[in-house]
Amino acid sequence: MAVNAPNPPSSKIGADMALLLYRLGKFSYRHRWLVISAWLAVLVGVAGSAAAFHGTLSNNFQIPGTETQQMADKLKKELPSSSGGSASIVFEANDARFSQAGKDAVSAVLAKLKTLPDVQGTVDPFTTQAQLDKAAADVAAGQQQAADAKAQLDQSASELAAGKARLAAAEQQMAAAGLPAAAIEAQLGQQKAAAAAGQAKLDAGTRELAAGNEKLELGKRQLDASQGLRFVSEDGKAAIAQVQFKTSINGLTPDIRREVQDLVKEVSAANVTALPSKEISEDISELFGTAEIIGIAVAALVLILMLGTFIAAGLPLLMAIVGVAAGVGGTIALSSAVDMSSISPMLALMLGLAVGIDYSLFIVNRHRGQLLAGMDAEESVALATGTSGNAVLFAGLTVIIALAALVVPGLPFLAVMGLSAAATVAVAVAVALTLTPAVLSLVGRKLISRRAWARAQEHNADPSHGYQDSAKEEYRSTHGWGGLVTNHPWLALLAGVVLLGVMALPAGQLRLALPDASSQPVASQAFQAYDVTRRSFGEGMTGPIIVVGDLPEGLSEAEAKARQFDVADILRGTENVTAAVPLALSQDRRTAVFQVIPKEGPASASTVRVVSELRAEKPRIQDSTGVSIGLTGQTAGNVDVSTKLGDALPPYLAIVVGLSLLLLLLVFRSMWVPLLATGGFLLSLAASFGAVVAVYQWGWLGPVFGVENPGAVLSFLPIILIGVLFGLAMDYQVFITSGMRESYMHGETARHAVRTGFSHAAAVVTAAAIIMVSVFSGFIFSHLNMVRPLGFAMAFGVLIDAFVVRMTIVPAVMYLLGGKAWWLPGWLERILPDVDVEGARLRQPAPVSSEQRGVTSRL
Structure with missing residues (x-):
């Protein structure tokens, strides 16, 4: 032809x-070889650049300008020893309790960690817990010593007062007897000097007791602030160590993470299990896993079945x-x-x-x-x-x-x-x-199988097959899925909308957060570390909140510590806070660091409220202590990111919807098609959100999709899904609707054009949608836990958008609208450029021979 x-x-x-x-x-x-060579050169250049210039991937989701980032910058400048990222390592005794050998092994490993170039320092759990336990005993002993000292001072004061009274009485008697002052002084001078010395000693003892009481009060307040905080579990079976790095957690390279993990494994020789937290054990260096390969294999199978x-x-x-x-x-x-x-x-x-x-x-x-x-x-x-x-x-x-x-x-x-x-x-x-x-x-011609090519040759050689093809095409357009939808358009429309509406219902409960270790697979090190920490020390220890205080100038060390405890008392009084501990004070006594331990994990709704309530305490703390505070750390940063992303959703959705309307108006030169396409996109988006909430937040069908610990939805999933699903939905809208428009522009009736256009596009759109769903589904079981809900959301979104919206609702509404579907105001039609997205003007018919004209006229 x-x-x-x-x-x-x-x-x-x-x-x-x-x-x-x-x-x-x-x-x-x-110029096939020129093009192929050019692409080979591009691949070689890109591969060389990636090998030479690749950096470290991270999960750094901080936002410049937020309070979290400002406080982190402040710490880096004013208190560098507390500015790096921190992570925990949980040690669990395989016996009933830690043996002395186990304790020594843990301490030895932490000492080795401290020598690594990227480690700022470590907190030995056994030493720290011993200090906490000793502090309680010291406070009790100090209180007893203070009571004893006060009793002694009271006794001395009583004896001194009695001596002074006797001395005064003797002086009065001598004076009454008429003795001169010199004689009285000569006789009582020694006793007066002794009384003055006793008074001086009593005053010194009182001052010493006051200083001791002040120190004891600070120790007592330190002990009160540490209540609820432990580094060795009460049953003696678990211990949690802190590792402070010189850089942020997100700046750690895979090599550093592996080095830390390899070092802590040495405790296994002492019958102790080491479980690094998610911040250390998370491996994000690999991009491709087995599940993704399976998804591509399914796509390949679809291609083979379709193309032969x-x-x-x-x-x-x-x-x-x-x-x-x-x-x-x-x-x-x-x-x-x-x-x-x-x-x-x-x-x-x-x-x-x-x-x-x-x-x-x-x-x-x-x-x-x-x-x-x-x-x-x-x-x-x-x-x-x-x-x-x-x-x-x-x-x-x-x-x-x-x-x-x-x-x-x-x-x-x-x-x-x-x-x-x-x-x-x-x-x-x-x-x-x-x-x-x-x-x-x-x-x-290797693109086509021999059998298909032979059939095509035979088919093309017989002119009557053209008429048979037209009849088959007409039959296919009125039967099959397209025929079913257009034969019952109201039923198809109602069923599609109701189905998507029901799926969208859980979306009203959407809760956003960045993932923590609680959402990791049960078999992972990260989850095991989280689980042991939760059981032995409380869930809040998995995600402490860092508070940075800015103290007034000119405070003495005791005054600065007292202000720290004043702030800690207010922080600890916040609902759902277990402990609020002063951690560090800068040399100029202007910057203080506090660690706040919430009752629940970092991604829980209560911890999000704690962050909000701590920030609400700022005016009260400022007014009562003169200290201004700000929050930082991973937990507060994650809450900030989730909040910012939630706030960004409505304007971004408005941009995408506006863009959708404009582009489709330009492409299809119709007022109704853009509205239909955009409305369908919003339906499929809401249904996708609902499915994500049901599976990943509520745990429905969790075993099927590998959701062992349902929780909050990945905070940037909605905004990414909006962008991706919009683009892909418009792909299918173009391929489905452009065929309808082309048939309509070639003279078919509007309703017949819906059937014809759908029939032409349905097979390839179905295959394309199945392929895309297969590829995305491979990522549902990715080795990267954060990617799984993204893969599910995209696979589910494409599935329902392609088959429910584009291949059911759209043809049903287009059929019901008839010619109105292509209505456009005259003034708008004159100013809009003609995009011709299908390139219809390229397909010009070949000249018709006189013989063909004769056949046509006879028909």
Whole structure:
């Protein structure tokens, strides 16, 4: 089947783009080795850059300008010894209690840790607990000594008073007897000197007792502040040590983490188990695991079933791998220059694989169909790039814009995530539009199985098959899923909306937090350390809150300590606080550090309230003590991040919805289609949130999805899901609705066009959605616990958006609207550019022969 080279009107933006892509496809086909070599050079360059310039990935979600960051900066400047990140190591005796050998082994390991270049210091649990226990005994002994001293002073004061009375009486008697003053002084001078010496001694003793009482009172207040804080469990079976690092926890390299873990394992020789906390044991260095590979294998199986050959199925996979290698490799290469969380390359990897497969699939599938119809291979590749490639370009742009818009909330780590994922999607689009045509030119007819090619040859040789195909196509459009939906549009619409509405109900209980060790797998070291800490010392020890106090100038050491205890008393009086302990005081006595132990873990709702209530105590503390306070540390920082992300959700959603309406108005030149597409997106988004809450917050189907400890939802999941799901939903909207518009513009009735367009797009959209769901589902069981809910949310979101919204609700509403679906005010139609996203103007019919005209006229 011959197809003339296109000559579309240059005044049309969409036609110009379609023509440009048509020429790009033809260029890539003709200069295949140049294009392939260029991409190989890119991959080599990116691989070399990643190897040479990669930095340390972290889970640093701090936000510049927040109180948490300001207090951390203050500590770094004024109290460096308390400014680094801290982590805990739990030691558990395998016997009933720690033996002396076990205690010595723990102390020896902590002494070795202290010698590491990156360690600021360690807190030996046995030494510290002994000091706490001794402090109680010392206070009791001090109180007894003070009582004894006071009794002695009282007795001395009584004896001195009696002596002074006797001396005064004798002096009065002598004076009454008429003795001169000199004689009286001569006789009583020695007794008066003794009385004066006794008074001086009594005054000194009183002052010493007052000083001792003041010191004793500070010791008693220190003991009161430490109530509820233990470093060795009461049963003597567990001990918790603190390790202070010179840098932040997020700045620790995998090598340092492994070195610490290897060192503490030495206690096993003394029959002790060492369990480093999540901050030390968390491994974020690997990006790919077994589960992700399984997801890709399922996608490959779908491709084989759809395209029929291993070569055809392998081509989209190969394109996706190239795109991910270039995109994620570039992201890793920048990790030394940009503070990057482990989620950034993982998000780029997830999206790069999913869209990379889908985008190449759209072009390969179009080319395969055109080859089977008898089109010349070169023309087919060029036309597929100009038509499906045009839709791919637009679909990719929607994803890129939605991801790039993650910079709008002003959260640096979120901006890095969005931009790295957007860049990877952009690379996937570039690969699909250039490398795919080049590789297709090498593959040739191997894209199609011999059996399918033979059937196509036989089919094309018989002109009557064209009429049979039309009849089959008409039958298929009125039957199958598209026919069922359009035959019962009200039922389909109601069922879809009710289903999504029910799924969305749990979303009202959404609670956001950054994950702590309680959400880790039960078998992980991080969870075991958390569990032992929770059972032996209270859950709050897993996430202490750091309070930084700014004291007035000119205080003595005793006055500064007294102010510290005054502040600690107020902090300890806050609801759901177990202990509030003064930890450190700067040399100039201007900066104090407190550790507040909440009753529950760092991600719990009560601890979030504690952070809020501690901040609410600032005016009271300032007024009563003259000390201004601020919160910092991992727990307070996580609460800040979750709050900021929650506040950023509404404006970001407004941006995405506005963008959706504008883009779809531009593409489909309709008022109703953008509203329908955006409303469907909001429905699928709400249902996705509901499913995430049900599974990851409530624990429904937890064993199926590996959710052993349900808790708060990952705080940046909603905002990322909005961006990603919006882009992918618009992909499917374009591929489903553009076929309907094309049929309508070619003269079909509006309702018939809905059926025809759906029939043309349904198979490829179904395959693309299954592939994307398969890839995302692989990440549900990722070795990185933080990635799992992201993988679930994206897989579930794509699943319901593709099959419930785009393939059920959209055709049902479009069928009900009929011709009104394409209504656009005249003034708006005149000013809007014609985007022609499907490149319809490229598909010009070949000249019709006189014989064909005769056949047509007879029909």
